[in-house]
Amino acid sequence: MASLSTRLLQRPPQLLSRSIHTSRALSAPKPSLVPPPTALSALASRLSLQPSPAVSTSLITCLTHASYLAEQTEDANAEIDFSETSESNELLATVGNSLIGLFASEHLASLYPYLPTQALQNAVTAYVGPAACVSVGRELGVAVQGGGNAGLPGTGKGANSAGVVVRWSRTALAEKNWRENKGKAMEGLMKVPVGRRFQKFLKEQEQEAAAEAEGEARGKKQQSHEDVIASAVRSFVGLIYQEEGIHTARTFVHAHFLSRALDLSSLINLNNPLHVLSSVVSSHFASAGVPSSSSETAIQPRLLASTGTNSQAPLFLVGLFLPSGLKISEGHGSSKAMAKHRAAVNGLQSIWFTRGDQPGAEVLGIKGLGKPFGEYGEGLPSSAHEDWVYEEGKVIIGEEESEFESIEWGGKEVLPGSRR
Incomplete structure (x- = not known):
């Protein structure tokens, strides 16, 4: 019987060799901007939502801008997968934008009862405007690296480094380019000589300018990446209201938007x-x-x-x-x-x-001052409502709503010279 060393030096069976030589080459993965179920579950947990198939579908809707579906519809050669294509976030973003403005306005108007109208509007924009929505979106892991990373495979821009990608017109164009150059992108990472990088940036700027000019010619409003991310974050608030009610949505806005420290004095010039x-x-x-x-x-x-x-x-x-x-x-x-x-x-x-939630503030003469507010807006007007305003087509009136006494806002625009 041959020794162990002799058997190890022998040629392996031909069956194993044949199986190696006849194995099929791995095909290029199909591009998909729909986050995997694990990413959707993690995002749902960050939004204080219970992960479920229905919530995952709603999150995909929140991550789909209206321009993405419009671009897919215009592209006659697009291979639309209806299992991945959902409605846009336009409706949820509208609801979320109204809720965010409501929570920020009642918080700042109650906190600073003498703040003028224009200063109050500037403060609301500073707390919950588009820039704040983009910042909150990146904290949630949405489009971390900006609009240049489409998350498509084989282009040196992986989806893992991009975070949860928001689908919009630019990503639809990236998918179209990937389909037209299918297989070429898998040959390796993009290599750009140092001396030609500036030409690449100039070319991209020229393409963006041409796209904007073409969009203006068509009568369409060009969307920036910041606007797209802001709409996704607003739709998250609308989804939280839809699933959990107004109190959970207010808690989310106070925890992620209104808890930041801003120098409001810089808004007054x-x-x-x-x-x-x-x-x-x-x-x-x-x-x-x-x-x-x-x-x-x-x-x-x-x-x-x-x-x-x-x-x-x-x-x-x-x-x-x-x-x-x-x-x-x-x-x-x-x-x-x-x-x-x-x-x-x-x-x-x-x-x-002058803060209206401090003890002794009632001496200012405004009704309701001196009552402390909760960390997440407890004691504000929206806290007196039920979770949902409508139920079975009827308006619901909460038990605390009839007895609630809000703060009378004392701020107003004072025009110099009018003394009124």
């Missing part, structure tokens, strides 16, 4: 803050019964301190006072005009950013 402050003070005195023409509403600037007036770096401290001697605010600067300007800005911010 005034050319003549002292004039605006005078109008605001007159408006508050008029609400208390003091005539706007009274001398008690006149603001008097006073120089409180100064140093280095004969040097190259002087410093002045100016305070703004009422005739009764009450100091409104103060500010510093290298000149008296700059110090007075900063004092007026500080005075406006001290009024506009």
Whole structure:
């Protein structure tokens, strides 16, 4: 009997060799931008939704922009897989956008009851606008690397590095190009010489400009990648409302949007803050019964301190006072005009950013102030509603809705010179 070393050196059976030589080559994978079930389940968990086949189908709808289906319809050669094609997120995004605006508006209007209308609108945009939606979307793992990564196989841009891809017109064009060059992309990763990279970027810019010009000629509105991601995030909020109700949707918006720290003072840019402050003070005195023409509403600037007036770096401290001697605010600067300007800005911010949820805020005279809010919006007007407004075609009135007392918003636009 042959030894072990002799048997190891013998030629392997011909059957094994024949099976190796006759094995079929692996074909190029079919491009698909539909996330796998594991990715959809993970996304559902991040959205506080219970993973299920129905929820996965709804998530695919949220990740499908209307421009994707429109591009697929126009492409006569597109091989549309109806098992992967769903409705667009247009309806859910509209519902989600309304809910996000509602939650942000009631939160900021209750938190800062004296904030003017335009400043309130700017604050709402800063918290829940398109840029904020894109940031939240990337935190959720949606389109992490931007619009250039279509997630198609064999192009050096894998779907794993792209995150959960949103399907829109650009991805539909990428699928079309993949079908036209089928098999060529699998030969290897894209190799671009260093000296030609800038030409590639210029060519892409020219193609984008040509596409925009063509879209304008057709009368269509060009969608940017940020707008597409924002619509997907808004549709997530609409889906949460559809599946779990308004309270879960409000919790999601407060946890992901309104929990961020923003410098709202940077949203206010005034050319003549002292004039605006005078109008605001007159408006508050008029609400208390003091005539706007009274001398008690006149603001008097006073120089409180100064140093280095004969040097190259002087410093002045100016305070703004009422005739009764009450100091409104103060500010510093290298000149008296700059110090007075900063004092007026500080005075406006001290009024506009007065918080309505702090104890003792009821002395401001607005009904409902001084009540603390919950971390996720408990105590705000939307918390008094039931989870769903309609049930079997009828409007539902919650038990707390009839007894709820909201805060009267005191903010309004004060036009300089109007004193109203």
